[in-house]
Amino acid sequence: MSAIEYIAxxxxxxxxxxxxxxxxxxxxxxxxxxxxxxLENRSGIPGTLSGPIPTAPPHYPDTETSGDINERLLxxxxxxxxxxxxxxxxxxxxxSLKEAKDYVDALExx
Numbered sequence: 638m639s640a641i642e643y644i645a646x647x648x649x650x651x652x653x654x655x656x657x658x659x660x661x662x663x664x665x666x667x668x669x670x671x672x673x674x675x676l677e678n679r680s681g682i683p684g685t686l687s688g689p690i691p692t693a694p695p696h697y698p699d700t701e702t703s704g705d706i707n708e709r710l711l712x713x714x715x716x717x718x719x720x721x722x723x724x725x726x727x728x729x730x731x732x733s734l735k736e737a738k739d740y741v742d743a744l745e746x747x
Contacts, residue, residue, distance in 0.1 A: 707744060714745050
């Protein structure tokens with residue numbers, strides 16, 4: 638075999654090795670993209686990894702006086718009974734668990 642044939646064989650082998658590496662990297666990139674999409678879907682906001690942060694608790698006019706329930710919730714929060722506050726709010730306002738938790742979290746920050 639001549640030197641040109643050896644160079645051609647080595648170039649072919651290197652090409653195959655590089656092709657395998659590129660395929661492997663593409664596979665890893667696809668897996669990472671899937672993980673990012675899964676995390677974005679879990680948070681509910683595209684492009685971020687954290688959920689929404691409410692600034693103030695929403696107002697519900699047709700239920701018992703907002704001040705009364707808020708006072709009760711604040712008392713429970715101060716006593717370290719945040720879960721109980723969420724439960725009572727869900728019953729009083731017929732809210733979903735997420736809505737009640739967001740409301741109590743906002744009250745806690747006030």
